[in-house]
Every structure is written in structure tokens, then in C-alpha cells.
Amino acid sequence: MIRLVRAELTKLATTRLVYGLATAMAAFAALIVAATAIGVEGAPPLSAYSFPAFVAAPTKLLAGAALLLGILGMAGEFRHQTVTQTFLVTPDRGRVVAAKLVAYPLAAIALALATLAVTAAVAAGWLAAKGIGPSLLDARLALPLGHVLLEAVLAAGLCALVGVGVAALVRNQVAALVGVLVWVLVVEGLLMSLLNAPSLGKWLPSAAAAALTNQPGAHLSRLGGALLLAGYALALAVAGTRLVVRRDIT
């Protein structure tokens, strides 16, 4: 199993996708810091305690990038027909999907940590220029920072898991990407207004993701959100694996 995970990570490291994503994330991180720093009217003035909010800025974007990574990693095998070779090497298809379910969250978490590091460096630089020096020894700073880190890691890992699951189920790369977008932007909104009850709406996947990243208006706890999202990811992955194992590769 470990060698299959390593093979998946090697696949990722030997194409340009992940490097492009990392570059884009770093650029976005710098932009977001700048936008937050310039601030909006009425926002509290910058202080050392603004630092965690700066670092947390790219979390939502990272969740999206992780989802994209997971989808491309699984559906890309079908798109480029590399799945034939992959299944020739490892005829036990369930193990291939399992390896992806391990490798892609790992890669997404690495991407998240790298992006957070860049964001933190840019934010620290910005604050330093204003004469503000955040200290990690300050518990009022360290604790929120820890939360930010945990949220980003969980969001990236779980979204990558969902991405792999969706793509295993759908197989077609474009259909998987469009499907996820339509689900998040259209279907969930419709369901929300049809259900007209936050008590039901909070169980939807993106509500779970929102709760996980502790966004305002979330109705679940952070842990609840994480568990719910993990449940969705697992259900998708199990259903996707069952299909992948049975379908003919022609």
C-alpha cells in the first residue's frame, strides 16, 4: 500500500499541475493579504492580533484547490487513459482508489501548509512595516493561529478526499468539475430555499465545509462539520470505488 501511495505522489510530482496550483495559491495569498491589509472602512485598526485573520484568508480558496486536485488526480487517469496501465500494474482496483484517497489529501495538506507559510511570511512582513511585531509566544495569538492551521489542514485534506470520491463516481473530468460547481452554486442554494430550514440545510456538504472553517452563520460545530464532511467523502469514495471496480476499462 505504501508503494502505491508513493507511486501516486510520484505521478503528482512528475506533471506540472501541482506546481501550477502552488504558484497560483502563493500569488493569491499575497493578493489576499494586501486586500485585507488595505482593509475596509470601519474595520478595527491593525494590530498584532490581526495576524491570525491574515493567515486564515486563503483557507476557502485552499479547500477549492484541494477539491480540484482530488478530481483531476482521479478523473485525469480516465481522461488520459493512464488508468489502463495503472490497473495492469495493480489489478486490485480498490487498492488504487485507496492509495489516491491517502495520497491526494496528503498533497493537498502540503499545498495548504506551503500556502499558509507564504501568507504568514507576507503578512508578518506587512505588519513589521507598520511597526507591529506579532509574537508566537503570546497565547492570545498562538491559539487562534493553531485553529487556523487545523482548519486549513482539515479543509484541504477532506476536500481532496471528496474530490477523489466524486471523480471515481463520475470518471469524466469535465463532468466532475462542472457537477461540483453546479452542486455548490446552484443545487445547494435551491435545496436550502426549498427546505427553508437551517436545521436541515446545515447537513449539506458545503454547510459542513463552512462549519469546518468556522465561517459566520454556520450551524454546526467545527468538529461536527469536519466529521460530516469526512462522512460525505467516505460515502462518495466507497460508492466510487464500487463502480470503478466493476466497470470495464475499454
Add this chain to the structure above:
Amino acid sequence: MAVITIQGLTKRFGPVTAVDDLSFEVDQGTVVGFLGPNGAGKTTTLRMLLGLVTPTAGSARIDGRPYRELADPVRQVGAVLEASSFHPGRSARNHLRVIATAAGLPLDRADAVLDQVGLTQAARRRVGGFSLGMRQRLGLATALLGDPAVLILDEPANGLDPEGVHWLRGLLRQLADQGCTVLVSSHVLAEVAQTVDQVVIIAAGRLVTQSTLAALTARTDQLVRVRTPQAETLQALLAAQGIQADPDGADQLLAAGTTTEAVGRAAAAAGIVIYEMAAERSNLEDVFLQLTTHQGVRS
């Protein structure tokens, strides 16, 4: 001993029966040509043999087991399927290293097989820029990675230039000499005729014949081509001796199942002028065509 055993193999895609109750065996150390026109079910059969497509009925086994149950598939079986199954953005060397990693093979096998197929120069180039012939070579390199004793190749000569086809023949012969068992599909008999020991011919998903190449060659006819201004007279003369001769052009006859000596004597005895005479063999390809167009006829 049979290394590959296909038994009652059947695959239906909806209303279409792609492979229909197909059975044959491939013995250890033999090179077998798997022949049939396009759409005969060759690729579907090979994909079932490799565990990629699930049969509707019957079984396909390698070393007595379905592919999906092999202990170490990469070291036991090498396969080349369609030429396009590479990520275009990955280099040839990295493609092989990914597979070596997944199969638990040493990474330097990648360089060894690249050298074996003559792709060392292009090792670090991205596969997206490869020609069809280079992709076929990379496909072969992939198949050879685990140094397997069984090779399954689907139309490996597609896209190769004449020099590439020549090289492929040499490689297959060399592998066969090392004791490899090879099942190689093709829609052109001539492509594999110089390499294979046996042929399995299918048409419309059914077995037409499995025989040695020698037995197939024996089915070709001995022909005698005669050019004479008295073609009709000679034709009648030969017919009287029980030899069938058909006109082929204005002043030519093509006589089957006879020899130049017999035709020459008959013509001399009757005082017929002969301009030209030559022995010919009907083409192996003609036999193949004849077999595959009479679909489902077993012999």
C-alpha cells in the same frame, strides 16, 4: 504446457456480441499471432485476458489464474495496449519510474528498458511530443519493465515505420529465443508471419482456426502462370487432363494444382507456343482473407 488458456470466453456489449464462445491456448515459449480483421474482437479478448474487461461468460487465465488474481502481475505479464495511454505532460523516464514504484521494481529498470527500446535519447522529453512510433516503443518499454515471461501485445506494429517494424520483429524474436511466451495481435498477417510460430485467427468474435504457420502455408496453392497466344486451346487441353486453368488477362492462364513441368509437356505435345511460364504461390494473405471472410467457419 499452456501459459494462456482462453475457455468459452464471451463478451456482450448490449446487443452486440464482441467475443463469442472463444477458446484457445498458448503454450509456453511460443510466439502466437492473434489475427482477425478490424472489429473481430481481438482487443476485447486481450482486455478480458488482462482483467480490464469482465467477461459475460467463460474465462481467460494466465499461468492458471485470472489476471486479477496474479501474485505479481508486472513480473509475470507485460502488455502493450493502445498507444495513447500516457500522461502527455510526463517524461518517458518518469512514466516508467511511476510504474516501477507502484510495482516495487528498482527505479533503474526505467533506464534499462529505455535503452532496450532505443529511447534513451528521448528519456527526459515529455510524452506529449512523441510520435506514434515512439509511443509504441515506450509502450513496449513499459511492458518489459518487470522482465516478464509472458508478453501480450495489441497491434504493436501500428504507427511504426518499416524500420520500426523490422526492429520490432527482431525484438520479438530475441524475446522468444529467451523463452518468452508472446501473444501478438494484428489485422495484417504479413506483419507477424515472419515472427510467429502459430496463429489464432478469429472473425466476428469466433475462432476460425488455430494452427501452426506451416500448416497455414500448406493451404496456399501452387499456381502456374502461362503466357501464350493460344490461351483458349491450352485451357481446353489442361481441362481435359483435369487441371483447372482460368484466363487472367488477354493471353494469360493461371493453372492451379499443377507444375510447370506438366503444363510444359502438355503444351509441347499439342504444339502450343509459349512465351512465358512461371510457378507462383497464392499469397498467405489470400488464405487469411478467405478464412476471415467466411465468418464462423471452423476448420
